[in-house]
Amino acid sequence: MTSFSAIKKWLISMGSTPFLYKWISRFLPILMTICFIFLSISLFWGLLLAPTDYKQGDVYRIIFMHVPSSILSQSIFIFMSIVGGICLIWRAKVAGMLLRCSAPIGASFTFLALVSGAIWGKPTWGTWWVWDARLTSTLILFFIYIAIIGIYSSVDEKQKGDRSAALLSLVGVVMIPIIKKSVDWWQTLHQPSTFSFTKSPSMPPDMYLPLLACVLSFYFLFVVLLLLRLRTEIALREDRKNWFKREVLKK
Amino acid sequence: MKNSTLNSLLYLVLKRDLVLSFRRTSTYLTPLAFFLVVLTFFPLALGTDSNFLQRIGPGVLWISALLSSLLAVEGIFNDDYKDGTLDQMFLSNQPAFLLIIAKVFSHWLITGAPILLASIIGVIFFFLPSSAVFPLLLSLTLGTLILSFFSAFGGAISLGKGAILSAIIVLPFSVPILLLGTSVTNAALNGDDYSGFLFFLGALFVLVMPFISLATAEALRINND
Numbered sequence: 001m002t003s004f005s006a007i008k009k010w011l012i013s014m015g016s017t018p019f020l021y022k023w024i025s026r027f028l029p030i031l032m033t034i035c036f037i038f039l040s041i042s043l044f045w046g047l048l049l050a051p052t053d054y055k056q057g058d059v060y061r062i063i064f065m066h067v068p069s070s071i072l073s074q075s076i077f078i079f080m081s082i083v084g085g086i087c088l089i090w091r092a093k094v095a096g097m098l099l100r101c102s103a104p105i106g107a108s109f110t111f112l113a114l115v116s117g118a119i120w121g122k123p124t125w126g127t128w129w130v131w132d133a134r135l136t137s138t139l140i141l142f143f144i145y146i147a148i149i150g151i152y153s154s155v156d157e158k159q160k161g162d163r164s165a166a167l168l169s170l171v172g173v174v175m176i177p178i179i180k181k182s183v184d185w186w187q188t189l190h191q192p193s194t195f196s197f198t199k200s201p202s203m204p205p206d207m208y209l210p211l212l213a214c215v216l217s218f219y220f221l222f223v224v225l226l227l228l229r230l231r232t233e234i235a236l237r238e239d240r241k242n243w244f245k246r247e248v249l250k251k
Numbered sequence: 252m253k254n255s256t257l258n259s260l261l262y263l264v265l266k267r268d269l270v271l272s273f274r275r276t277s278t279y280l281t282p283l284a285f286f287l288v289v290l291t292f293f294p295l296a297l298g299t300d301s302n303f304l305q306r307i308g309p310g311v312l313w314i315s316a317l318l319s320s321l322l323a324v325e326g327i328f329n330d331d332y333k334d335g336t337l338d339q340m341f342l343s344n345q346p347a348f349l350l351i352i353a354k355v356f357s358h359w360l361i362t363g364a365p366i367l368l369a370s371i372i373g374v375i376f377f378f379l380p381s382s383a384v385f386p387l388l389l390s391l392t393l394g395t396l397i398l399s400f401f402s403a404f405g406g407a408i409s410l411g412k413g414a415i416l417s418a419i420i421v422l423p424f425s426v427p428i429l430l431l432g433t434s435v436t437n438a439a440l441n442g443d444d445y446s447g448f449l450f451f452l453g454a455l456f457v458l459v460m461p462f463i464s465l466a467t468a469e470a471l472r473i474n475n476d
Contacts, residue, residue, distance in 0.1 A: 088469070140423050140426055143419070143422070143423040144423045144424075146419065147419050147420045147423060150416055150419055150420070151408060151409065151416065151420065154409070154412050154416055155412075160473060160474070163473045164408050164470065164473055164474070167408060167466055167469055167470055167473065168408060168420065170466070171404065171424070171462075171463070171466050172424075174462065175424050175427075178427050178455065178458075179423070179424070179426050179427055181427075182426065182427035182430045182431060182451075183426065183430065185430070185434070
């Protein structure tokens with residue numbers, strides 16, 4: 001129980017922007033280094049060491065970019081709706097900042113998933129784009145990200161924009177499964193998901209272990225990018241506060 | 252509004268909004284005219300081959316209905332926001348989402364219902380068989396009702412910021428309506444059973460009505476304080 005209350009205390013102290021700013025400034029260089037090493041190892045493993053696919057050849061290696069970014073595009077949305085809920089219910093300032101900082105990252109990963117999918121589709125399916133269920137619903141997810149970015153960037157008052165974006169992300173998280181289901185009724189060309197919690201993977205371990213490493217390192221990359229943006233966001237919002245002036249002038 | 256019951260509350264808001272809209276012709280005429288103009292432009296751009304027009308007809312009707320209902324998004328809350336009626340509504344101590352349901356319904360009567368009537372002209376324009384009229388009207392009724400709720404949400408969350416932003420917000424969420432609606436009409440055209448799609452559209456309406464009106468109330472509270 002003591003460890004639980006310690007975590008709770010730490011989380012609450014993270015709600016204070018000066019504390020959070022100092023914490024990020026202290027740990028971000030270490031985290032960035034670890035992330036860089038982890039990402040390089042898993043990409044090296046996937047792009048160079050993993051065996052060549054007998055059907056698709058070396059083209060399949062784009063999976064090590066494509067699958068992590070499409071997994072992240074959905075995970076980041078769920079993350080955004082959770083922090084959005086926290087922002088609306090408890091009016092937590094940092095939750096709103098987290099939402100605002102993760103939306104562009106999520107949109108970028110969705111874009112990356114779409115582009116890498118197109119590049120993969122050209123040699124294997126013969127076209128850059130098909131109106132397939134998964135591609136279409138990813139495209140719509142991208143539009144919803146754009147809508148969220150549009151709503152908070154159109155509001156001058158930061159807190160108001162945060163809450164509007166939070167509300168939109170909550171509506172989005174309810175609507176996305178419905179959009180996916182309705183789009184699913186089309187003919188589906190896309191292969192089924194690579195990872196599943198209920199089935200053992202159909203790939204050999206030589207391939208799915210580097211893929212798993214890539215997914216995890218992309219998650220790590222998201223955390224690092226999020227902290228980087230969060231630090232800038234705090235600096236942008238609190239540049240008139242005394243603690244911030246002291247923090248900057250200290251060095 | 253001290254002794255008001257639920258029905259009289261809904262009735263009062265509905266009556267007020269309808270009277271206000273009918274005093275200004277443009278509120279109900281603009282979406283209708285827009286719908287007809289867009290419908291006219293498809294044969295002009297894509298050719299007048301009757302088989303082709305019949306095939307694209309349901310989709311064209313649905314897209315036009317979608318766009319013209321977006322045209323009226325700003326009208327739902329902007330005037331009330333500017334003249335302070337919205338403040339009075341929140342001060343009136345009545346459940347905000349009920350007021351919103353009444354407002355959405357009046358918005359639908361002003362913009363959605365004329366489109367329903369005009370879609371019969373669309374049936375003639377696109378050479379759709381008479382057997383498709385009933386499923387088309389039924390699905391458009393449900394679809395435009397759901398769209399009105401989404402438009403209200405889009406209008407509330409982008410209050411005072413212009414229609415383009417609310418269009419970007421509303422359009423991605425209206426994908427299921429578009430897919431289900433065109434499926435109903437296409438199934439009817441092919442002589443298949445369309446009731447399944449219609450039931451899904453109805454289920455979507457039942458889900459959207461309480462959920463989106465609550466979200467709209469929250470969006471108005473955020474933008475109105």
